[in-house]
Amino acid sequence: MRYAVFGLTLFLCAVVVSQSACAGDRESVAARRGVDGAVVFVAHDYGFTGPDRLPAGLTTVRIVNEGQDLHHIQFLKLLQGKSATDFRAAIAADPSRLPGWVQYAGGPNAHSAGRQAFATVNLTEGDYMLICWIPDKNGVPHVALGMQKALSVGGGKAVKASRPTPSIVIKQVDYQFIFSRPVESGLQTIDVVNHGAQPHEVVVVKLFQDATVRDVIASFEPGASGPPRGELVSGITAIDKGSRVTFTGKFEPGRYGLICFVPDAVTGRPHFLHGMTTEFTVE
Template identity: 30%
Template structure:
């Protein structure tokens, strides 16, 4: 009888142990974010034809010899890429206003890579370049645009939450940057609190250069730029937000916005949307 009691007690302990193991093993680990890799060169994008909706790391690798960015835009339902390109030729302001700007990696010098995180919604999207060459010809006119589809996710995946080191507010026409920006990898949440479309480009200044040198070069771009284009976050529609990934070295930086004003057509940096900051 005593042995039976001992056996029952042992079985109870084993059952409880196995039950505890089952409970501990039940939560599914967070999955890493899927990646949409965009490779840019003169004058084309290499990008997958489709990707599932949801939080996505969008990476730009500049494999060309010129600076490139990757502006993502979602077409309205029922509009094809061909229809948008036709509208762009006939009525550029109407084409610009027809799409929803969802951001993307900013202007990046050759050989560099930059990442942002976007919450992509289903629909037809474009990766498009609004950069101009030295003669004033847009890269878009040279064929630098590529459509892709964002489709509904096949399964409900649990992804890791986005943890940011600070928030960037885009205003008409200024920035509010995170306080005390330090060196190293970091994530900034980018929020467009303005009435117009805005972006934030990050420039690493050359030794001895300052904000006045940047302004002078932007107004008259002759010679070597007094900065390196580190990327940034492309234009985003008012009221939207996403995340910008950076890895900053100590030094002097400038952030700016190249988007043309809705009324004047002047670039936003000429309207005051340019600012310096120091990384220690």
């Protein structure tokens, strides 16, 4: 089994099987804010359209998937004075891994074609890349197909926004998810805080009847037969130690699972193989 540096590759490649460059014109943040105040990025196969600059601060981001494949937004802050040109060169040299000089800043996790997802992230001043790390049906990460967009944060009036009041807090540790309280049915606002030493993500999967998280993972292994045993419904992309991101998700009654696919910094094995999964029931 081949593990990519950042998660979802095993899981989503099979989803893609079962299921263009970014626009060049600069857009202001005002032009891309929805009526709810969220900054809107539209995902295509394979690129993003949306603002090139944002003010620093808490920012609610909405991804609108107008492609045929699954897409998500991973914000990556560029460190050590690196630029978008450096990032593109690193991906061209080795599309199977992300460079070590990026900081994982989260974002709304994967959603299927025609759907939307939200996450509230704290963007500090600096240069970023928006990427989609989900693979196509051939296993090539979308970022290597051009699904990457440079973003400059700062240089304007800082956003003075308050973080949405969470109904639930999920604490990430190495290698476990810890809920502050049970998840109830309906629309939930969930804070995710990384208390671990490594980056972690949250992939929320609605389990089909009699399925377990392990069944879901196994159903997407190479050579597996039959349909997937669950569907992606919400979550956040990877965040670094000490980071906090908020997302909203609608939970219907049923069984759910959480999975972290981020590869371990030491073993290279996905965190779910270290036990970073859980299941829960929504009444």
